Amino acid sequence: MGSSGRTSRRVRWFGALTLALGGAAFAAVFLAPGPGGTGAAGAQVAASLPEAARGGAERAVFPICSGSNRVTCVVDGDTIWYRGTKIRIADIDTPETFRPSCERERMIGERATRRLQELLNEGAFTLALPPSGRETDRYGRALRVVLRGGESLGQRLVREGLAMRWGGPRREWC
Known part of the structure; x- marks a missing residue:
C-alpha cells in the first residue's frame, strides 16, 4: 500500500x-x-x-457553566470545559443559546445543552481527535469527539434532533 x-x-x-x-x-x-x-x-x-486512561475512563460531574471560573462544565450543546480546557465537540453543531436567531433556536439550543450534560454525567467517556486530525479550531478551543463504548455522544444528539452533523448541510433552526 x-x-x-x-x-x-x-x-x-x-x-x-x-x-x-x-x-x-x-x-x-x-x-x-x-x-x-x-x-x-x-x-x-x-x-x-x-489503566483508566487506556480504557477511556474520563469521568466528571458536569454542571451547566455559569460565571467566569470555568473548569469542568457544559457551555452549550457542542462546547464544554473539561479540567480547565475548553473543548469544541468536533462532530456536531447545535443551535445557538447565546444570540440565537429566533426563540425556537434558543429553546432547542437549551435542550441540547441539558441533554449533553445528561449524557456526560451518565458515565465514563473518551475524548478522541476528530477524523480530520485537527487539534484546535480557529478560536483556540480543543477539537474532540466524545465517545462512550465507541459511540459518539454528538451523534446521539443528532439522532435526537438536537444537533446536526458537522460538515453536513446547514440546518436552519428557525
Whole structure:
C-alpha cells in the first residue's frame, strides 16, 4: 500500500487523544500501524498510560457553566470545559443559546445543552481527535469527539434532533 493509504489510516479514528487522569497533560495514543504495519508503537504508548486512561475512563460531574471560573462544565450543546480546557465537540453543531436567531433556536439550543450534560454525567467517556486530525479550531478551543463504548455522544444528539452533523448541510433552526 502506498504512503497515502498509510497516512489516511493514521488520520482516521485510530488517533484517540485521552486526557490522562490526575493531570492536565495530554497523552496521544495512535493505534495506526507503524512502518512495519504492526501497530506496535501505538501499543507501547497505550501500555504506558494509566489503566483508566487506556480504557477511556474520563469521568466528571458536569454542571451547566455559569460565571467566569470555568473548569469542568457544559457551555452549550457542542462546547464544554473539561479540567480547565475548553473543548469544541468536533462532530456536531447545535443551535445557538447565546444570540440565537429566533426563540425556537434558543429553546432547542437549551435542550441540547441539558441533554449533553445528561449524557456526560451518565458515565465514563473518551475524548478522541476528530477524523480530520485537527487539534484546535480557529478560536483556540480543543477539537474532540466524545465517545462512550465507541459511540459518539454528538451523534446521539443528532439522532435526537438536537444537533446536526458537522460538515453536513446547514440546518436552519428557525
